[in-house]
Amino acid sequence: MDRTEPQNLEPRPDGRRLLDGSVHSYVLRSGRMTDAQRRALEIFGPDFLVEYREAELDITTLFAEHKPLILEIGFGMGQATWRIARDRPQFNYIGIEVHTPGVGRLIMDAKAAGLTNLKIIQHDAIEVLRSMIPPASLAGIHVFYPDPWPKKRHHKRRFMQDGVIELMAQKLVHEGYLYFVTDIEEYARFSKESLDRCALLHTPFESFAPYQEWRPETKFEHHAAHSGRGRFELLYTRI
Numbered sequence: 001m002d003r004t005e006p007q008n009l010e011p012r013p014d015g016r017r018l019l020d021g022s023v024h025s026y027v028l029r030s031g032r033m034t035d036a037q038r039r040a041l042e043i044f045g046p047d048f049l050v051e052y053r054e055a056e057l058d059i060t061t062l063f064a065e066h067k068p069l070i071l072e073i074g075f076g077m078g079q080a081t082w083r084i085a086r087d088r089p090q091f092n093y094i095g096i097e098v099h100t101p102g103v104g105r106l107i108m109d110a111k112a113a114g115l116t117n118l119k120i121i122q123h124d125a126i127e128v129l130r131s132m133i134p135p136a137s138l139a140g141i142h143v144f145y146p147d148p149w150p151k152k153r154h155h156k157r158r159f160m161q162d163g164v165i166e167l168m169a170q171k172l173v174h175e176g177y178l179y180f181v182t183d184i185e186e187y188a189r190f191s192k193e194s195l196d197r198c199a200l201l202h203t204p205f206e207s208f209a210p211y212q213e214w215r216p217e218t219k220f221e222h223h224a225a226h227s228g229r230g231r232f233e234l235l236y237t238r239i
């Protein structure tokens with residue numbers, strides 16, 4: 001989960017874009033798994049994992065209890081994910097992440113916390129949004145510290161861009177929220193411009209949103225704070 005720039009990321013000659021699935025917002029890293037993460041994945045995986053399929057989920061039967069649904073994109077090690085699910089049990093949650101050690105870690109913590117309102121999909125979030133999430137079905141979307149892809153030629157890999165924002169907005173219920181946080185001011189401004197262009201979304205905030213007290217610190221946020229970087233939050237709702 002480091003931010004090492006991968007090599008060979010020049011634009012493809014055929015010009016295919018992120019939403020075609022040829023360019024991803026992540027780089028799959030080998031990342032060592034601990035024995036505890038591997039065990040959690042093997043033993044408790046079936047309690048939490050939902051397999052990727054090109055078919056809409058029935059969100060009314062997915063959880064023990066039907067509640068408003070929140071989606072988190074790129075949960076990393078899931079440090080904030082399980083705490084939010086524990087502290088705000090009035091919602092159900094789906095966490096999406098491609099990194100296997102993070103999935104193992106979140107399963108371990110979710111099991112220890114006894115959570116029944118959390119499911120995990122290990123797959124590209126853009127494909128999950130497109131294929132599995134029904135329109136107007138989400139009460140909220142969390143995007144915390146997505147990879148900032150700082151070089152201009154890598155901006156096409158950024159998760160927060162017009163097509164993906166439009167896709168996310170379509171999945172929100174009326175007054176559902178999209179909550180984005182980053183430590184990179186330039187990425188926050190870039191994202192804000194894109195969010196402001198989306199006709200389905202609205203924010204009451206002129207600039208950045210205030211810190212949402214209920215949100216626990218993520219792993220990346222912890223590193224960013226120790227490196228003296230700031231925190232920029234954006235909060236939009238579906239019109």
Ligand SMILES: C[S@@+](CC[C@H](N)C(=O)[O-])C[C@H]1O[C@@H](n2cnc3c(N)ncnc32)[C@H](O)[C@@H]1O
Binds near residue numbers: 077102
């Ligand atoms: C910089 S990390 C931040 C992790 C976590 N949110 C935090 O704040 O600690 C970004 C994470 O998003 C994941 N990610 C990026 N693009 C993704 C995608 N399209 N689908 C699923 N996960 C993605 C990466 O694997 C990575 O773990």
